[in-house]
Amino acid sequence: MMHSQLFPKTLKEASRDAVAANHKLLVRGGFMDQLMAGSWTLLPLGWRVVGKINNIIRAEMNATGGQELALPLLHSKEIWNETGRWESAADIMYTLKDSREREYALSFTHEEIIMDLIRKHVSSYKDLPIKIYQFSTKFRQELRATGGILRGREFLMKDMYSAHESEEDLMAYYEEVKQAYLKIFARLGLEVIVTEASGGVFTDKHTHEFQVLAESGEDTIYYCSECKQGQNKEVLSVAEGDKCPWCSLGKVVVGKSIEVGNIFPLGTKYATDMKAFFTDKNGKQQPFWFGSYGIGPTRVLGTLVEVHHDEKGILWPKEVAPFAAHLVGLKDAGEVYEELQSAGIEVLYDDSDRSAGEKFADADLLGIPVRLVVSAKTGDKIEWKDRNSDETRLMTRPEVVSALSTI
RNA sequence: CGGGGUGUAGUUCAUCGGUAGAACGCUCGGUUUGGGACCGAGAAGCAGUGGGUUCAAUUCCCUCCACCCCGACCA
Numbered sequence: 001m002m003h004s005q006l007f008p009k010t011l012k013e014a015s016r017d018a019v020a021a022n023h024k025l026l027v028r029g030g031f032m033d034q035l036m037a038g039s040w041t042l043l044p045l046g047w048r049v050v051g052k053i054n055n056i057i058r059a060e061m062n063a064t065g066g067q068e069l070a071l072p073l074l075h076s077k078e079i080w081n082e083t084g085r086w087e088s089a090a091d092i093m094y095t096l097k098d099s100r101e102r103e104y105a106l107s108f109t110h111e112e113i114i115m116d117l118i119r120k121h122v123s124s125y126k127d128l129p130i131k132i133y134q135f136s137t138k139f140r141q142e143l144r145a146t147g148g149i150l151r152g153r154e155f156l157m158k159d160m161y162s163a164h165e166s167e168e169d170l171m172a173y174y175e176e177v178k179q180a181y182l183k184i185f186a187r188l189g190l191e192v193i194v195t196e197a198s199g200g201v202f203t204d205k206h207t208h209e210f211q212v213l214a215e216s217g218e219d220t221i222y223y224c225s226e227c228k229q230g231q232n233k234e235v236l237s238v239a240e241g242d243k244c245p246w247c248s249l250g251k252v253v254v255g256k257s258i259e260v261g262n263i264f265p266l267g268t269k270y271a272t273d274m275k276a277f278f279t280d281k282n283g284k285q286q287p288f289w290f291g292s293y294g295i296g297p298t299r300v301l302g303t304l305v306e307v308h309h310d311e312k313g314i315l316w317p318k319e320v321a322p323f324a325a326h327l328v329g330l331k332d333a334g335e336v337y338e339e340l341q342s343a344g345i346e347v348l349y350d351d352s353d354r355s356a357g358e359k360f361a362d363a364d365l366l367g368i369p370v371r372l373v374v375s376a377k378t379g380d381k382i383e384w385k386d387r388n389s390d391e392t393r394l395m396t397r398p399e400v401v402s403a404l405s406t407i
Numbered sequence: 408c409g410g411g412g413u414g415u416a417g418u419u420c421a422u423c424g425g426u427a428g429a430a431c432g433c434u435c436g437g438u439u440u441g442g443g444a445c446c447g448a449g450a451a452g453c454a455g456u457g458g459g460u461u462c463a464a465u466u467c468c469c470u471c472c473a474c475c476c477c478g479a480c481c482a
Contacts, residue, residue, distance in 0.1 A: 009432090011418070012419085012443065013418065013431080014419090015418080015474090015475090016413075016414095016475085017413075017474055017475040019475070019476065023475095036473080036474085037473085037474065037475085091480070091481090092480080092481070108482095109482090140482075141480095141481095142480075142481065143481080144478090144479090144481095151481080155482075157482070159482095200480095200482090218481090259482060262482060295482090299482065330440065330441065354440090354443085355439080355440060355442085356440055356441045356443095356444090357442035357443050357444075358443045358444085359443090360441075360442045360443080361442065364442090376440090377441065383441095
């Protein structure tokens, strides 16, 4: 992809209204564009990053035995009535009527839809467990959309659901997913704190949240400085300065944070409400034990920027960067570009005829981990600069290719 | 929904009762090319909406709308 073809161009200034770093930088860099409050277009660059995020999540979900599918986003009132959530989640759910006055909801989650699938297709303990997930848009009526892409009314979510024959089996898998989530966030370049939290409209049980410390976060968590476990303030049983109740090594400290994931051990309520039963070993009808597990890739996108930026722009962690390298041509670098391309390296090539300063400023803003410069000064070598360093060094083409291939 | 802020060119902002201006961006021509270059010429605005006051409103008043921030709610 040539830089001159990148849509849209970068902006020199952030909108006056933008306060959150992700809002300023993702808009300036051409990663996203705002349609209205809480509603964002993911532009080609942003969509690339989300694609990287999704691929990491997908790989780790598959590793736990998850199978990906796609569920509908338009739901009938009837299915939501089965669990009473047409009423209890009315504040959060967008509803609409068609021309025949039939009532629908736009998906804000999918427990009911999944449970419907499971009751239709699973009737024996021999078919369990079921682990299915999707990436899809969620619609939620937020009283106030805020923080750039951190809280939208329409956002992307990976939601996984699992059905089990027993509580033990559910909790064993719940723990497995918790570990998978830790692996995902580590790969995404995010340090998370696992906190106990309330289940909101999803469940009465306590759940676990994956929180990233950030000043711009809207959650307040109490966590241990040593073991990185904690509690959301909704369910607080510890106080600042307490000895850590989990590892008893550290002290409880308070921080602002962004919730990037949440897992719910839902129990049998959904199955019971929706009359979803399987036959156990003894020939008896039993409700499915159910869990759900969510990560918001678009919120992750925003969180990454909140956590990884400086005054010049974004610093993407390697695994989620839209490109592996940003090739800045201060003279024709077509051959270098072709060589990197054919080596399978994802390169953004800036072959525009703009000034050097402008190209460098763009490279800093876009935050691709490695900047390569080809100019009169570099001769037939290439200048390598990491985004997180000021040092540059001259390398030969084969050196560059091999260094980038090992990333 | 309560409180606060902001709506003027594509963008960032000036003008603040006498009918609109800059910078950046854009177009054309030329000169440049290691940190958002330079010269020249252009195009681009119903001043968010509706109403009121006034001889005259972008400017004053009211309504509504939109966006941002704080709070309530929430991944």
